[in-house]
Amino acid sequence: MTIDLRGRSSVADYMVICSGRSSRQVAAIAEKLLERLKAAYRITARSEGKETGDWVLLDTGDVVVHVFRPEVREFYQLERMWQVPAGKA
Numbered sequence: 001m002t003i004d005l006r007g008r009s010s011v012a013d014y015m016v017i018c019s020g021r022s023s024r025q026v027a028a029i030a031e032k033l034l035e036r037l038k039a040a041y042r043i044t045a046r047s048e049g050k051e052t053g054d055w056v057l058l059d060t061g062d063v064v065v066h067v068f069r070p071e072v073r074e075f076y077q078l079e080r081m082w083q084v085p086a087g088k089a
Contacts, residue, residue: 003082012064017078019068023053030056030067 003015020026027050037043037060045065049056054072058065066078 001079003079005082008082012059012062014063015078015082016063016065017068017073018066019070019073020053021070023069025053026056026067026069027053030058030065033058033065033067 001017003017004013005011005015006013018029020029030047030050034045034047037045043060045058045060047056047058054069055076056067058067066073068076
């Protein structure tokens with residue numbers, strides 16, 4: 001899921017939220033994304049949480065990526081927090 005944050009946050013323009021099925025898969029998704037960002041766009045993103053793999057945060061500056069285990073994603077419900085109210089989009 002991609003959330004447009006332009007005009008709503010000074011932290012980033014977009015937020016991407018996705019899930020892996022296990023801690024190992026979450027860490028692998030984040031690692032592969034970091035590699036591809038560097039190879040394709042020469043972007044070096046900061047990351048947090050790869051050690052535990054429950055929730056990995058990647059910060060590229062303009063885009064923040066959250067990779068969750070499903071249970072952790074459900075607990076924090078970031079999509080709901082950043083949802084645009086009906087009629088405001």
